Amino acid sequence: MRDKNVEFVAGTLKSTLEEALATVADGFDVHIDDHEPQNLIIHYPKSLPSEAYGSSYIQPRILIETGGRASFHPHENHEINPMIIDELQEYLKIESDSTVAVDVLSKDRTFFEKLTYLHEINSRGEKAVTDRQSRHLYDLVEIYHANPTILENTDLLEDVRQHKAKYFRRGTSKWELAVPGTIAILPEEAVKDALKQDWEKMTDLFPSGQLPYSFDELMKELDAINAIINGIR
Numbered sequence: 001m002r003d004k005n006v007e008f009v010a011g012t013l014k015s016t017l018e019e020a021l022a023t024v025a026d027g028f029d030v031h032i033d034d035h036e037p038q039n040l041i042i043h044y045p046k047s048l049p050s051e052a053y054g055s056s057y058i059q060p061r062i063l064i065e066t067g068g069r070a071s072f073h074p075h076e077n078h079e080i081n082p083m084i085i086d087e088l089q090e091y092l093k094i095e096s097d098s099t100v101a102v103d104v105l106s107k108d109r110t111f112f113e114k115l116t117y118l119h120e121i122n123s124r125g126e127k128a129v130t131d132r133q134s135r136h137l138y139d140l141v142e143i144y145h146a147n148p149t150i151l152e153n154t155d156l157l158e159d160v161r162q163h164k165a166k167y168f169r170r171g172t173s174k175w176e177l178a179v180p181g182t183i184a185i186l187p188e189e190a191v192k193d194a195l196k197q198d199w200e201k202m203t204d205l206f207p208s209g210q211l212p213y214s215f216d217e218l219m220k221e222l223d224a225i226n227a228i229i230n231g232i233r
Contacts, residue, residue, distance in 0.1 A: 001068040001069060002038070002068055002069075004068060005038050005066060005067065005068030006037045006038055009032070009037065009038055009039070009040060009066055010032060010037065013040065013064075013066070014030055014032070014040060017030050017040065017042065018030050021042070025045060026045070027044070027045035028042060028043070028044055028045070029042070029043040030042050031043075033063070036065075038065070038066050038067055038068070039063060039064060039065050039066060040063075040064040040066075041061055041062070041063055041064075042061060042062040042064065043060060043061045044060060044061070044062065045060075046060035048060075058204065069167040069168065071109070071159075071160075071163050072105060073109070073159075074105075074106045074108065074109060074156075075103055075104060075105050075106055076103070076104060076105075076106045076107075077101060077102070077103055077104075078101070078102055078104055079099045079100065079101050079102075080099070080100055080102055081098055081099050081100075082098060085098045107143050107146075107147070108147075108150055108153060108156055109156060109160065110139070110143065111139075111140065111143045111144070111150055112153075112156055112157045112160040113160055114136045114139055114140050114143075115140060115157070115183070115185065115225075115229075116157075116160055116161060116164055116175075116178050116183070117136055118136065118137070118140070118184070118185055118187075119173075119174075119177070119178045119183050119184045119185065120164075120170075120173045120174075120178075121133070121187075121191060122184035122185070122186070122187050122188065122191055123172060123173055123174040123177070123184055124170075124172045124173060125172075125188075125190060125191065126190040126191050126193070126194040128191075129191060129194040129195060129198065131198065132198065132202065132205075133195070133198060134195045134196075134198040134199035134202060135202060135205060137195065137199070137218045137222065138212070138213065138218065140221075140222070140225065141213070141218060141221040141222070141225075144221070144225055151225065151228050151229050154180055157178075157179070157180070157183075157229075158179070161175055161178045161179065164178075180229050180230060181230055182230070183229060183230065185222055185225060185226040185229070185230070186219075186222060186223065186226050192219070195215070196215045199211070199215050199218065200215065
């Protein structure tokens with residue numbers, strides 16, 4: 001399955017993107033990620049000198065992550081609009097509609113994908129925490145705030161659990177415990193420390209340059225989620 005996906009990315013997906021971007025402007029470069037051949041990196045024409053970007057989270061490139069083992073159920077149709085368009089329309093006197101329709105994974109599945117990811121790193125220990133992974137805590141909290149009843153959808157949690165147990169088998173992940181009552185949401189101290197250090201370096205992820213929650217506030221929100229889902233029988 002992985003080999004088939006690598007072949008698709010290097011062939012069909014890469015060439016399709018190159019052809020489409022060539023009709024937009026010069027200066028786009030599409031290449032395979034050196035570290036993961038299932039991913040593509042698109043470098044686009046930048047408006048600032050390279051040194052202006054520094055080590056910021058925002059870089060003049062787009063990472064497209066793919067995977068042959070992912071599930072796309074359920075999914076939803078949404079319309080999106082670039083945040084910068086409001087400014088550009090006034091400045092450049094643009095009146096055309098820039099709205100684009102996209103078919104995306106539902107936020108409900110996204111929530112349980114991230115919840116089970118948290119279970120996995122809690123089960124495996126701090127070695128499983130990699131750079132910029134604390135953003136998943138923020139996403140969990142924001143999705144939960146938007147729809148607190150999401151925790152009642154234990155059928156979807158089970159679907160995600162079974163999918164990961166089948167396609168992402170690893171004994172230390174303890175997928176058999178990723179169910180209401182035993183799912184490991186609250187991190188142990190070593191994992192907690194690693195996530196905290198990571199979170200406090202995430203300011204450049206947010207337009208304001210400030211973290212929307214302190215790490216302790218995130219933990220308080222996770223505690224509330226944990227109390228609900230692990231109280232379900």
